[in-house]
Amino acid sequence: MFRFGFADPAVQQAGDAPLAVDEAGAGAGEDAIGAEEVLASEAKPTGALETLAVSPQLSLFKASGVVSNAQAASLLADDRLEENDLIEGVYEGGFKSWEGGVDLAQLLAAALLQQQQQQEEGQQQQERQPPPPPQVEDEPAGQGPQEERQQEGAAGPPPVQLSAESRVMELGCGHGLPGLVALWAGAEVHFQDYNRSVLSRLTIPNVAANAGAWATRRAAAAASPGASASSPAQQPPRARYFAGSWEALPAVLEGLGLVGSYDMVLTAETIYSLEAMRSLYRCIKACLRPGAGVAYVAAKSYYFGVGGGTAAFRQLVEADGVFACRAVAVVDDGVSNKREVLELAPQRRQGQARDEQRQERAPR
Numbered sequence: 001m002f003r004f005g006f007a008d009p010a011v012q013q014a015g016d017a018p019l020a021v022d023e024a025g026a027g028a029g030e031d032a033i034g035a036e037e038v039l040a041s042e043a044k045p046t047g048a049l050e051t052l053a054v055s056p057q058l059s060l061f062k063a064s065g066v067v068s069n070a071q072a073a074s075l076l077a078d079d080r081l082e083e084n085d086l087i088e089g090v091y092e093g094g095f096k097s098w099e100g101g102v103d104l105a106q107l108l109a110a111a112l113l114q115q116q117q118q119q120e121e122g123q124q125q126q127e128r129q130p131p132p133p134p135q136v137e138d139e140p141a142g143q144g145p146q147e148e149r150q151q152e153g154a155a156g157p158p159p160v161q162l163s164a165e166s167r168v169m170e171l172g173c174g175h176g177l178p179g180l181v182a183l184w185a186g187a188e189v190h191f192q193d194y195n196r197s198v199l200s201r202l203t204i205p206n207v208a209a210n211a212g213a214w215a216t217r218r219a220a221a222a223a224s225p226g227a228s229a230s231s232p233a234q235q236p237p238r239a240r241y242f243a244g245s246w247e248a249l250p251a252v253l254e255g256l257g258l259v260g261s262y263d264m265v266l267t268a269e270t271i272y273s274l275e276a277m278r279s280l281y282r283c284i285k286a287c288l289r290p291g292a293g294v295a296y297v298a299a300k301s302y303y304f305g306v307g308g309g310t311a312a313f314r315q316l317v318e319a320d321g322v323f324a325c326r327a328v329a330v331v332d333d334g335v336s337n338k339r340e341v342l343e344l345a346p347q348r349r350q351g352q353a354r355d356e357q358r359q360e361r362a363p364r
Contacts, residue, residue, distance in 0.1 A: 035244025035252045038196055043204040055109035058184060061209040062175050063202050097175050100268035100298035100339060105177040107329050107341050111160035112185050162187050166263045169287045171246065171280065172270040176203040179266060180210055188238040196243035204241060211237045246283035262287045268298040272308040281316055295344040300337045310340045317344060
């Protein structure tokens with residue numbers, strides 16, 4: 001049976017005992033690792049770039065080639081990495097380009113396209129709509145038959161919402177593909193990876209490469225009639241970077257006034273073990289805006305040999321009771337292990353908030 005090349009496969013299996021969130025955090029060893037902000041000026045590009053198409057409308061630049069285990073062992077000065085994809089307290093697999101990161105980037109890109117199409121259709125419909133008839137005295141303003149029909153036929157919101165006002169955190173970012181899509185949408189994006197060298201050699205160079213391409217497009221757009229310097233497309237990407245453990249990150253964010261300030265958390269291939277998912281979930285809760293923030297978690301349904309996966313993570317989230325958890329995408333190609341993208345949303349948002357959003361979007 002295939003097993004992931006993790007250094008400690010002797011972990012608790014998903015069915016051994018109920019999962020629970022330990023709010024006290026991990027042991028002293030993980031706390032001692034710490035976390036810190038990494039400056040963009042620390043970038044150390046490793047070589048050529050390649051293009052990855054995440055949608056028909058969007059392609060991203062990323063560092064080309066695959067960083068082998070031997071290269072990772074050299075970069076991190078730890079020979080154990082030559083035979084392991086992950087070593088607790090040393091390396092979390094950030095040099096690899098994992099399938100879940102691509103899945104999540106594609107979901108975000110598709111949602112942005114749907115959002116754009118809905119906005120354009122709404123604008124066209126508004127332009128075609130004839131002037132409203134004279135107000136009938138017995139009919140309250142804003143509740144005419146025409147508007148009632150529009151509310152009944154209003155399209156639901158896309159599964160993911162991003163805008164220039166959004167602040168996003170990508171945890172365990174590696175190449176940072178989902179975060180790059182959020183940057184492209186105009187959001188402010190913060191990238192976190194366990195290893196500082198992953199940020200300096202992969203994430204920051206990837207952001208810089210894409211920012212350069214987007215700057216060229218912005219210059220062309222600025223020269224077109226009707227361009228607005230204040231529109232999201234005209235603003236340079238806003239990115240920050242953090243290295244260290246998920247347990248230590250909230251303290252750093254608190255010092256910067258960022259705890260509980262994120263509208264969205266993105267993460268991929270990070271729930272590979274039961275202990276990793278507990279630590280990740282605590283960090284997600286610390287990052288998100290209370291009662292409003294949403295997280296998207298891309299992962300395999302089960303990680304053979306290490307016990308993690310989407311089923312175990314859903315059990316953890318549902319037992320905690322803060323978020324509702326549902327699959328918004330499933331990838332089952334019959335070749336690789338089945339993969340999913342999970343959405344974590346505050347319980348009230350599963351029904352009530354979507355109705356509120358539809359009413360807010362309906363013409364008044």
